[in-house]
Amino acid sequence: MKKGVVLLLMTAVLWSLGGLWVKFIDWNPVAIAGARGLIAFAVLAVAKPQALRQLTWGAVPGALAYAAVMFLFVIATKLTTAANAVFLHYTAPLHIALIGPWLLGERTRRRDWALIGLALGGVALFFCNELDLQSRWGVLAGLGSGFCSAWLIMLMRRARTACPEAVAQLGNLLTLAVASPWMFPAHNLGHNALWLLLLGGLSLGVPYVLYSRAIREVRALDATLITMVEPILNPVWVMLAAHECPSGWSVLGGAVVLTTSLIRSILASKDEGLSTSARRPPSPFKGSWASASPQRP
Numbered sequence: 376m377k378k379g380v381v382l383l384l385m386t387a388v389l390w391s392l393g394g395l396w397v398k399f400i401d402w403n404p405v406a407i408a409g410a411r412g413l414i415a416f417a418v419l420a421v422a423k424p425q426a427l428r429q430l431t432w433g434a435v436p437g438a439l440a441y442a443a444v445m446f447l448f449v450i451a452t453k454l455t456t457a458a459n460a461v462f463l464h465y466t467a468p469l470h471i472a473l474i475g476p477w478l479l480g481e482r483t484r485r486r487d488w489a490l491i492g493l494a495l496g497g498v499a500l501f502f503c504n505e506l507d508l509q510s511r512w513g514v515l516a517g518l519g520s521g522f523c524s525a526w527l528i529m530l531m532r533r534a535r536t537a538c539p540e541a542v543a544q545l546g547n548l549l550t551l552a553v554a555s556p557w558m559f560p561a562h563n564l565g566h567n568a569l570w571l572l573l574l575g576g577l578s579l580g581v582p583y584v585l586y587s588r589a590i591r592e593v594r595a596l597d598a599t600l601i602t603m604v605e606p607i608l609n610p611v612w613v614m615l616a617a618h619e620c621p622s623g624w625s626v627l628g629g630a631v632v633l634t635t636s637l638i639r640s641i642l643a644s645k646d647e648g649l650s651t652s653a654r655r656p657p658s659p660f661k662g663s664w665a666s667a668s669p670q671r672p
Contacts, residue, residue: 379592383601386582386589391608393578394457395616397449399570401563404453407574408445409554414575415583416547419540422584427545429538434545437530440523441546442553447520455513461606462498463517468599469495470525478529481594486642490635494603497631500624525599531587532595539587603635 400407419426451460468491472483527546531539561567590598 379589380601382585382589383593383598384604386585387602387605388608389578389582389585390602391578391605392612393448393574394452394461394609395612396570396574396578397452398457400567400574402561402567403557404449405446405554406557406561407453407571408449409551409558410571411449411575411579412442412445412547412550412554414572415580416544416551418576418580419544419547419584422580423538423540423544423587426538426540426543430541430545434538434542437527437533437542438545438549440527440530441543442549443523444520444527445546445550446553447516447523451513451517451520453513454516458606458610459513460517460520461609463514464520464524465495465498465599465603465606466518466521467525467528468596468603470522471529471596471599474525475529475595479532479595481532481596483596487596487600490600490638493631494600494635497627497635498603498606500627500631528590528599529595531590532598539590540584543583543587600635 397404397407402410448460448464451463472487472491475481476483527542531542586598593601
């Protein structure tokens with residue numbers, strides 16, 4: 376579990392860079408999503424070459440959700456602010472809390488509902504002076520990306536005993552197939568190439584390698600709560616790159632979300648520790664020396 380938490384935090388850091396790089400690319404958002412999927416496919420093919428050989432029909436629903444997230448998040452980032460897009464994307468925990476018990480059999484505890492409310496409240500504080508409902512299509516795309524992201528997380532969790540990477544790879548291929556008519560001719564490729572490589576490789580391909588490993592160990596709801604550091608880090612990169620200083624509300628919201636993520640990470644690790652202790656057979660020896668130095672085969 377602890378390894379899964381670390382991998383999720385690394386994933387969130389890399390995901391958080393995507394909103395900044397999307398803004399630097401002067402392509403149609405559908406073309407950006409297609410190029411991003413192509414590059415991520417190449418990264419995953421190197422990291423997990425056997426993924427496509429493990430494809431089954433069961434991977435199709437997750438791949439459709441993956442492709443939908445790729446399109447909707449890029450469209451939302453282009454049509455509204457990156458802050459709005461990432462805030463609306465992180466409505467996913469609400470959907471998981473409602474659907475997860477039915478789909479995965481993973482019970483939503485009272486403390487989970489409390490942490491969801493606290494985290495979303497923190498994100499709302501962070502962006503309360505920026506959310507612009509006039510960009511209606513961007514807002515709708517952001518809400519859609521949150522709904523599809525919830526399904527993607529749950530379906531990858533459901534495929535944890537098979538190959539979650541296969542879901543991502545098929546999703547990348549679907550994204551590329553849909554977007555290919557908008558990708559050519561590729562104008563101003565020299566200016567956009569670096570940002571596309573960073574967007575597809577470092578903020579999508581590598582994170583999904585890490586995420587596919589983490590989702591085998593961490594509940595779907597925990598996975599989305601722990602990665603809620605992304606909407607905080609996203610504007611931080613904008614501040615560093617564009618010298619935009621956050622407001623006092625942003626600092627307060629960031630503190631709330633980071634605290635929530637830390638609490639969820641600690642609770643997830645403790646839950647795993649208790650579960651492991653419950654499964655460990657009792658030692659036939661009495662005394663502190665037996666527990667301090669267990670025998671290994």
